[in-house]
Amino acid sequence: MPNHTRRSLLRHVTAVGLPLLLPACRRTDAPQKVSGYTTPITLPSAPETDPQFAPGALRLDLRHRITGGTEAFTLERLRLEPSWPERLPPLKDGPDWGDYRVSLHDAAGDALLFRRGFDTGLAPDARAATTQCSIRFPMPRRAVRVSIEKRRGANFFAPLSTFEIDPASAAIDRSVIAIPTRVDNLHIGGVAASKVDLAILGDGYREAEYTKFVDDARRAASYLFSVEPFKSRQGYFNVRGVFAASADSGVTDAYLGLNKNTVFRSAYFSGGSERSIADDDHYALREVASAVPYDFMLVLANARRYGGSAYFAGPAVVAIDNAAARYLVIHEFAHAIGGLADEYYVPMAGGPAYGGNVEPWYPNVTLSPDSGKWRKRLTEPQGRPGTWNQTEYDQYFAGYVKRYEALRANGVEEKVVEQFMEQERQRQTALLAKNHPARKVGYYEGANGYAKGIFRSEADCIMFSLQTQYFCAACSAVIERMIDAHVKP
Ligand SMILES: [Zn+2]
Numbered sequence: 001m002p003n004h005t006r007r008s009l010l011r012h013v014t015a016v017g018l019p020l021l022l023p024a025c026r027r028t029d030a031p032q033k034v035s036g037y038t039t040p041i042t043l044p045s046a047p048e049t050d051p052q053f054a055p056g057a058l059r060l061d062l063r064h065r066i067t068g069g070t071e072a073f074t075l076e077r078l079r080l081e082p083s084w085p086e087r088l089p090p091l092k093d094g095p096d097w098g099d100y101r102v103s104l105h106d107a108a109g110d111a112l113l114f115r116r117g118f119d120t121g122l123a124p125d126a127r128a129a130t131t132q133c134s135i136r137f138p139m140p141r142r143a144v145r146v147s148i149e150k151r152r153g154a155n156f157f158a159p160l161s162t163f164e165i166d167p168a169s170a171a172i173d174r175s176v177i178a179i180p181t182r183v184d185n186l187h188i189g190g191v192a193a194s195k196v197d198l199a200i201l202g203d204g205y206r207e208a209e210y211t212k213f214v215d216d217a218r219r220a221a222s223y224l225f226s227v228e229p230f231k232s233r234q235g236y237f238n239v240r241g242v243f244a245a246s247a248d249s250g251v252t253d254a255y256l257g258l259n260k261n262t263v264f265r266s267a268y269f270s271g272g273s274e275r276s277i278a279d280d281d282h283y284a285l286r287e288v289a290s291a292v293p294y295d296f297m298l299v300l301a302n303a304r305r306y307g308g309s310a311y312f313a314g315p316a317v318v319a320i321d322n323a324a325a326r327y328l329v330i331h332e333f334a335h336a337i338g339g340l341a342d343e344y345y346v347p348m349a350g351g352p353a354y355g356g357n358v359e360p361w362y363p364n365v366t367l368s369p370d371s372g373k374w375r376k377r378l379t380e381p382q383g384r385p386g387t388w389n390q391t392e393y394d395q396y397f398a399g400y401v402k403r404y405e406a407l408r409a410n411g412v413e414e415k416v417v418e419q420f421m422e423q424e425r426q427r428q429t430a431l432l433a434k435n436h437p438a439r440k441v442g443y444y445e446g447a448n449g450y451a452k453g454i455f456r457s458e459a460d461c462i463m464f465s466l467q468t469q470y471f472c473a474a475c476s477a478v479i480e481r482m483i484d485a486h487v488k489p
Helices: 006-012 207-224 231-236 282-289 325-338 390-409 414-433 473-487
Strands: 053-067 070-081 100-106 112-118 128-140 144-151 157-165 182-187 196-203 237-243 296-301 316-319 444-447 450-456
Touching: 053 282, 070 128, 070 157, 070 282, 100 128, 112 128, 128 282, 182 207, 196 207, 196 282, 196 473, 207 237, 207 296, 207 325, 231 237, 231 473, 282 296, 296 325, 316 325, 325 473, 390 414, 390 444
Parallel strands: 196 237, 196 296, 296 316
Antiparallel strands: 053 070, 053 128, 100 112, 100 144, 144 157, 182 237, 444 450
16 A cells, blocks of 8 residues: 555544634744753854855754644754755745745844745644654854744745744754764765755664665665656765664564664654654654755665655655565655655545645645646646546555455565555556556546545556656656755756
C-alpha cells in the first residue's frame, strides 16, 4: 500500500471538512522572551557579505501544541548552526506551501527580512496533539521579530506565536554539536548556496554498521536520481551522508515487539498506522543534520518492515531494507521537497467525498478543473474532468487494501508482504495504463484521500500508486520549481 504521510493519516480519523470548522487559534499577547544559555558568544568568522545576515543559521527548536482548539508554538531552544545552505540575501518569499509560515521582521523597523512556509508532524486539524519541530533562517545581525502564522484559507494567515530574538543574546546555544558524526560526501555538485543540499541520515545503525549506512545512503541516492525530474538534475544537488551511531540496531516497532534505543528514536506507528515511521527526537535529528549544510533531510531507518513518512520541509523517513525502498525514498522525499499531497485514497462505498470548499495549498491537487492549477502543462481541455477507469480501479484498490491488512493481521513474514506488494504494483500499473496509450494531463477525480470532489493531474503518478517510473505533470513541475529555487540566482 502506498505510504501515508503523518498528516494524511491523522486526517483519515477526523470528520471530512473539519478543518474549516476549527475555531480561530488564540494569539499570544506578548512576544515570548527567551533565556537560559550562558555560553560565550562566538559567531563564526567570515567576511561580511550581507548587511542583514551574518554567517551561520539560527535554528528555533519549538514545541508545537494543539489543545482544545488552541494552538501555539513555544520556544525550547535557540541554536546556532554553522551554515545557512542558501544564498544571501535569502529569497524573502519562497514557494508558498505549508500549513504554517514563519516571517522574520527587523525589530527596529518593520522590514520583512525572510519568509518561509513549513509544516510540522501534526495534522493541522488535530484536536489535541504535540510534537517537536524546528525552523531555521540565516543568522540575523540585529534584533528580529519572528512570527509564526497558520494558514486559514487559500492566502490568509492568522498569527499564532511571536518571539523577539537578539542575535547577541546569551540565550543562543553556540556550543559544538554534542552528537559525534561522520560525514561522507556522496555527490558534490558545487557550493551549498547554489545547490540543493540533501543530508542523508541513518537511525538504528550501530557503530559497527557504519559501512552499511554508507552503502544504504548511496543506494537511496541512486533511487532518487533514477527518476525525473531528479535524474536530469543530479548536478544541481549536493548529497552528503551524515552518520551518527545508535546504541541498538533497528528501530522501535510495536508490530514486531521491538523497542530500540536509537539516536533519533524513530518508531513505526507514528500517527497510529503500522506502516508509518517517524523520528521522535527531532532536535537530535537537526543536531546531526547541522554537521553539514542541508536544505532537506532523508532519514534511513535501518529496518526492513515496510514504512515511511514525510511532510513538507521536514524529514522524509523510510525503511531502507524493504524491497520497496526505491518507492519509499522517491515518494517520501517528494513530500518533503515539493509539499506534495498524496494522490491516492482508500475507496469506500462511492467515496469518500471531499467536503471542504477552500482550495488546498497542495500544488498537485485541486477542487476544480477550472482552478487553473498545472494549466501550463495541460494537454486536455481545462474545465472538464478527464476520464479514467475509476470504478474498475476503486474496486481493485479496495480489495488490495483488504488483502494487505489481512497479511498484517496474520503476521506473515515481511518477505511475503514484499512479494505481494510487487505483484500489486504490477497490477496497478497495468490497470492505470489502460487509460491512455500516451500520458494525458488534465483533471482526474480522486486525490488526497478522497475519491470525489478533488482532482489530480494524471491517471497515474508516484504519489498515486506504487510505481517508480514517473511523477505526474503537476508533481514534476513543482519538484523542478523547488530545485530551481535553490539553484538559480
Ligand atoms: Zn503527482
